Amino acid sequence: MDIFTLVSVLSAIGFSGVGSMLGIAMTASVSSRMVSEKPEKFGLALVFTVLAETPVIYGLLVSLFIIMNGSSVNDFNTSISILSAGLSVGLTGLFSGLGIGIAGSAALGAVSERDELFGKSLIFTVLPESIVIYGLLVSIVIVRGAGLLGGGGIHQLDSVSAYTSLASSAIICVTGGSGYYLGKTGAKAISSLLKDEDSFGKSIVFVVLIESIAIYGLLVAILLLRGVGML
Amino acid sequence: MFRPARMKKIRLLLPVDQEDRFLREIGKLGILQVKTVDKRPPGFNPDVKIDLEKNNLLSLIRRCDTILNRLPKEGIIIQLIGKSNRIDPPEEEEDEIYNNAQSILNDAENKLNKWEKLKILKLSTRKQFSLRVFSLLKNNLIVLKSVRRTDYLVILEGWVKRDDVDKLIETIPEPVKSECLISLEESVILGREVLKVRLATVVQNHSILEKALSSHGVASFSSEGGEGLETEEIEEAIDIDSIKRQTTLLKKVLLKRLEILKAKASIVRVESSICLEGWVKEKDLEKLVSTLKKSYTYELSVEDPDRWEEPPVALENPPIIRSFETITLMFGTPGYRQVDPTPILALTYAIFFGLMFADVFDGMLLLLFSLLLHRGLGSRSWEGRRLSEILITISFSSIVFGFITGEFMGGAVKIPVLWFNGFEDPMYFLWIAILLGVIQLTVGLVIGFVNELLLKRFRNAFEKLAWLMLLHGSIIVLLYYSHYLNWDFYLYSGSIIAVSGLILMAIINPRNLMEVTRLVSNVVSYTRIVAINISHAGVSRAFWLLASPLIYSGNPIVGLLAGGAILLVTHFFIVFIESFIAFAHSLRLHFVEFFSKFFEPEGNIFKPLSLAF
Known part of the structure; x- marks a missing residue:
């Protein structure tokens, strides 16, 4: 396993781990305070706290793909592609974890006052998670293109495929920054639910506008990867 | 199905002495929503005393809630899967319970205060108390707590060791024994x-008895142990279950009265009769009439809702998909004249969840958990029942898609792939997901088109048509450039349809052009189905890799047991985390992508007078 592959594993689990850690820290601190006042809300608190753990699960998954099949990679271009895969899920996981943490804390506040806001708050909390899902999708396409997934052995990629993977990864990571702002706007939308529950349908339109940026990033990344035959 | 239930507006005149009986009877049936009277008959006025009575009821209900919140709660596992013991007040006792409301609440509060005091007493105090009694009993036959005297009787209270009971009886002299x-x-x-x-x-x-006892050792319990004594007495006197039962019964009685009172607030009256207006489902009208015919003197008129009126919305779906109404209503209530999307939502929700969480074993685990939840949470609340029913349906879907994609415990058990495996062939799955997205968006736009036609908003209907043309025209062009369609006719026809859609959109509302990219993002968003499926399958495979060396270690007992335990624990974890992710993202696809194409949550849900809690 060469240095790029190792850095890829480090990025996948490390960055997403930091995102999850921060997210869990934010929600867990609110949860523990809430549960000390209202012990019956333990289940609800657990749901929102656990949600921030998903980015690291996706990071772990891509790390495992790379560890299990990437030991025999010694080609520079393939290594660069694998590095891109690790970065994609890692950095998007970081932004996602932060966003989930921010929105999740607000959701816990809302649910502690009114149980019936659970479903609507949940939607705003899972919106930042979409970002790491897009990162995971790009990672899967790259990892499969490099032959680490789906059998058939490691592929020897050309330099165009390698740099395209890196570019795709950069695109999804940069647009994935929207995960943080999705969390912030989601938190505001959740607090507006407390004032007017019927504002849900309209609020979600505004919040999703931010997510569109990451979706455009995903679209461009997928088109780029398709252009070099990795999809 | 697909449309809310048809409503009828009724207007009813009844003698005032039949009002309570009618509201109770109709409340049991749960078929009538009482509304504010539009055209008040001359001389008819609302009852002004109702507000006062309502405030009184609300304050009693708040006291019940406070008591119930102070009582010890059941553990979370019991709440989720333990069957609740539902208690309902017997109808003939309702008045008695209501009349005694104040004394029931006072009694419960007093007992709770004492009980809480007991809780505050530290365990060490209680321990000290028992240690003291035990040490005194070591050297004495009896420890006396109190000696009470009346004019004729003397009562000695205390503690004795179980083994010394016979000795105590023997100690009492014969002439006293017969009078003791x-x-x-x-x-x-x-x-x-x-x-x-x-x-x-x-x-x-008294003196003979005291003498006899003191020869074998009598110790008196000093006031230092007062706390201990109190602890014991309180613990024995307070029955927490009975407080809970009585308060719950009282709360139900109060809630019933509050419902009736709310209905009465909309009714207008003169001295001898009342006039009420309300909404009833067309199919329930017969039930209402037959109830009235049985034992009421009445005058009933029935009308269709006016065009300008927005009657309450009662969604009507077959039992198998009724639970999915909760998801629709979570977003909002569709208008009375709009399409109810629940049947489509039930189908697509189950498909999306099944695809994201495709695994036969995990589906079975989820089914088991859902059935337990149905038994526990389902017996406690209406929402819990609906949620568990949704979980049961989607866990079946997960099992079905597990078979279709050949997923069983992440490859631990090999089963044939009936169609495709998302983990092995993610690219094929990606196209399937996008296709599903296009189908759902098309259905959403078609529903939007139909809704606008039903509301006679033709301009908006053409707007939906324009979106449909743009979506499908673009897809035809995309398929041509992806070499799935090779005939130039497709390129030209697709371009013409898409551009016509754009022009139509620009004519109707130029602002729509800014939202064209949202359509693209909506379609791409469905690729999350693939990512979540692969993540689920990937995590399952990773856990199988962890457990398989133990299972194949050659040691049939330790290896199999340890490997099996690892698999079971890890799959419990997967079911908890991954099913939740799949559930939330299926919800998101429906709320953000699907509903945004047609859903205008402008309806009011039908809330009939109901006395079932």
């Missing part, structure tokens, strides 16, 4: 070894 009553009880704090004893005899025997 002895009662023995188990002590809550001191355990089985020590019994509480009460000796009652006539005053004349």
